Amino acid sequence: MIYITGDIHGAANIGRRLNMRNFPQQKKLGKQDYVLIAGDFGLIWNLDNEDRFWLKWLDRIKSFTTLFIDGNHENFDLLERFPQEKWNGGMVHRINDSVLHLTRGQVFELQGLRLFTFGGAASHDRAFRKEGLSWWARELPSESEYAEGLRNLERCNWQVDAVVTHTCSRSALEWVHERSGTEVEPDAMHDYFQQIEDRLTYHGWWFGHYHAEAELPGRRRLIHENIMKLGGTPPEGPIRNP
Numbered sequence: 755m756i757y758i759t760g761d762i763h764g765a766a767n768i769g770r771r772l773n774m775r776n777f778p779q780q781k782k783l784g785k786q787d788y789v790l791i792a793g794d795f796g797l798i799w800n801l802d803n804e805d806r807f808w809l810k811w812l813d814r815i816k817s818f819t820t821l822f823i824d825g826n827h828e829n830f831d832l833l834e835r836f837p838q839e840k841w842n843g844g845m846v847h848r849i850n851d852s853v854l855h856l857t858r859g860q861v862f863e864l865q866g867l868r869l870f871t872f873g874g875a876a877s878h879d880r881a882f883r884k885e886g887l888s889w890w891a892r893e894l895p896s897e898s899e900y901a902e903g904l905r906n907l908e909r910c911n912w913q914v915d916a917v918v919t920h921t922c923s924r925s926a927l928e929w930v931h932e933r934s935g936t937e938v939e940p941d942a943m944h945d946y947f948q949q950i951e952d953r954l955t956y957h958g959w960w961f962g963h964y965h966a967e968a969e970l971p972g973r974r975r976l977i978h979e980n981i982m983k984l985g986g987t988p989p990e991g992p993i994r995n996p
């Protein structure tokens with residue numbers, strides 16, 4: 755079983771999101787099952803006692819394996835120090851025995867599903883953040899990460915079951931804009947995902963970042979606090995339109 759949820763932002767929310775009362779389905783899960791966080795995991799922030807406590811909690815107390823893609827609010831200096839390895843077809847950073855960071859532009863085969871992952875996003879609150887302390891330029895992908903994503907999609911003939919990204923395509927952003935009035939400017943990432951969206955055959959595209967729940971046309975799902983089963987196609991669930 756694979757479950758997916760949206761932005762967590764570290765120690766302040768992880769216990770609430772993934773406790774037994776909020777996520778009772780975990781009783782039936784084992785370490786061969788996954789909970790995937792669609793960016794802004796936030797527990798690789800300064801690796802203080804609090805971060806370490808929750809990382810250990812996920813590994814030792816929780817029944818499932820935790821996967822995350824990066825968002826914009828991660829400490830990339832620390833994240834990139836973890837050992838890299840090939841895992842189920844794609845590159846990961848291994849945080850501990852059962853917490854793994856799925857890196858950008860990778861295709862994973864998990865429980866019979868082919869999954870394309872691509873983290874990162876531009877911070878909207880950049881003006882209030884300090885480089886190296888609360889903001890990292892690596893929140894945006896490098897040219898080689900963009901290229902690797904296309905290469906890996908080419909390798910699987912542009913067919914996957916699910917896409918998991920932190921931000922979204924330009925058309926998805928426009929859809930979110932129209933309904934929420936938020937003023938997020940489209941950037942190179944939105945264009946890159948648009949290029950992929952126009953070409954790729956996929957059953958479901960999941961993204962976070964905008965802190966809302968919404969079902970978009972084209973089997974695209976903006977997810978925040980919901981914890982939903984990740985099948986090929988996004989299931990219906992409680993919606994709070996942005």
Ligand SMILES: [Fe+2]
Binds near residue numbers: 875920962
């Ligand atoms: Fe974010």
